[in-house]
Amino acid sequence: MSYVESDAKGETNQEHPIPSQGIGCFRERLKTAMTSHSLRGFSKLCGLSEATLRSYLSGATYPTLDRLMLISEASKVDPQWLAFGTEVDIPTEVKGMDDYAFVPLYDAQCSAGDGAWNEGCRVLTHISFTRYSLRKQGLTPDHLSAIRIDGDSMEPDLHSGDTVLIDHTRIAIEGEGIYILRLDGHLYAKRLQRNFDGVSIISSNKEYREVVVPRDRLAELEIVGRAVWSAGWL
Known part of the structure; x- marks a missing residue:
């Protein structure tokens, strides 16, 4: 080679x-x-x-x-x-890097199924953020994780391959925002909006229709957390 x-x-x-x-x-x-x-x-x-x-x-x-x-x-x-590509244990704290927090980036495609959302997931790497920047946003490193978006349903807001940071403390719908949710054993990044009939699941890409989860099925809608940051290649 x-x-x-x-x-x-x-x-x-x-x-x-x-x-x-x-x-x-x-x-x-x-x-x-x-x-x-x-x-x-x-x-x-x-x-x-x-x-x-x-x-x-x-x-x-x-x-x-x-x-x-x-x-x-x-x-x-x-x-x-x-x-x-060898699996290694990456420390969440690095000596001399006390000003930084390291957030795990999970293989999102491994997140389908029963149990915890990240059960059986593989940690690809850790993404570094300054603790100051996280504090300014009211975020706590221990409650954060990251996944990569798959598919075009959230374009132009999020593109396939983009990385999103998830705040796992925000599992209640606060107005309209982008949330990571699990429905029927699969993970999705979608806009959620409450209405009189239940909760609307909205794709940014207009080629995808809006889905409404009725009130009597809201228990089946598991909100993993709210997307609070995203990054991708231009």
């Missing part, structure tokens, strides 16, 4: 002992690691050019091991997970 560094000087086809299954999903893990940063911001943080990062994200080239470590250190993710 050849590893080509896009901005290395005079170096091509460098061999690295990374199995093909790790390389195949590297760009997805890189997207996850960069979730809380813009491309320009992450470029400055890790010291690699934007063009190089775009090349990695497209899968056209892959980083050499020294650059893999730069990305790992900048994103605060385990280099072994970044390279191989």
